Amino acid sequence: MINYTLKQLYSFEAVVRLKSFTKASKELYITQPAVYMQIQQLIQNIGAELLSTKGKKVSPTHIGKKFYQTCLTVIAKLEQSKADIEQTLNPDSGHLEISVATTTNSFVSRVLAQFKQQYPDMTFHLEVTNRKLLLEKLSNHSSDLVVMGEPPADMSLITQPFMENPLIAIAHPDHPLLKNKKNSIKALSKETLITREQGSGTRITIERILGMKFNSEIEINSNEAIIEAVQAGLGIGFVSKHTVKLELENDIIKQLNIDKFPVMRHWHTVHSNKTELSPIAQRFKAFIIESGQKVFS
Missing domain, CATH: 3.40.190.10 (Periplasmic binding protein-like II)
Incomplete structure (x- = not known):
């Protein structure tokens, strides 16, 4: 019987996504040896090598890639459950992970400022990046909502245009x-x-x-x-x-x-069709769609 802990899952997911033990330790706010220990215990519990290290580059093995998908599924469900509980206790709060194309940063920031006035208890992390990294965010479900120009046609997504570009x-x-x-x-x-x-x-x-x-x-x-x-x-x-x-x-x-x-063209809100948006993310999506054109006219 394979046993693993949530700490091991979070550590493994971070190392694979960031391709580095050092970067994973910084993101998880624990030491690099602690991350390494979690991974080693996970490998022992599963009974198979999960990572391949060449120099400073870390990549998953064949089994590691399969287990990484399991990690994404489990973590996504845990985070969704946590968000649902927080939203039930306080429906006007919650945390948003938003990733936007560099060209959308100025107006998304303005929309967020107005949204924050309506929901002062909510928190958010805004990442401004290029198209390549936005696609990675959509692929690994690490953002609640992505705002970009032209959504990719080869991914299972829910997209909504909200203003001309x-x-x-x-x-x-x-x-x-x-x-x-x-x-x-x-x-x-x-x-x-x-x-x-x-x-x-x-x-x-x-x-x-x-x-x-x-x-x-x-x-x-x-x-x-x-x-x-x-x-x-x-x-x-x-x-x-x-x-x-x-x-x-x-x-x-x-x-x-x-x-x-x-x-x-049009700006779009984009998110995976496999992930249910939290209540605060649903509110922000509706807010940017309904008021985006008015805010920037």
Whole structure:
């Protein structure tokens, strides 16, 4: 009979997810030797190696991968049970784990501020990251709610669009293309184009809808850095209009008038269809869907 404790499950899940004993110990607020001891006891109880270590990199074995899925299921049910009890005792409290795309950070923060005013006893952790890590969050169910542009089509998710997200081209105020009333995609393709890293929602959208392939080696993994690069005259960038409202109003950058632009997309709330949202997460999802457009109009 295989026996294991909750401490062992939490330790193993953290080590596999973070690929490190050190990072797991910091997240769990226990020492690294304590994490290592929990894993060793778990291995002895199961009777099989669960981890493979090469240098500082830790990865699960074949059996470890199977057991990791068990850990995710058990931990998710435990956390859900804990949240349900807390919500029953105090329905206006609870904790939210929210992960958002870098391009959504400014308006999600504003929505959270308003939501917090209505529910002052609730707590939240907001992680701002790139698309790749958002997909990992959705895959391992480590976030209650994800806010992103284009949801992946190959995952079992519940998605809800809640506001328009116009994608525009921006340039330095002295850029020669600004003199034209309208610019063609062909003219744009001759310019130095600055974009997000491969795999980002912005890049995927432009390459698919406009049939454009980026003609430079300039890849930047944050909107703020793209805006700064455009301000410096490095090239033409592509960003959500919501993220450059102040810069446009103050003529720090200019919006280019180009065929097929702006490209209209939507922001979405996204979560796994296998996980039931806690009451506070349900309230926040409804809040951002109902008031998001009004807040940022």
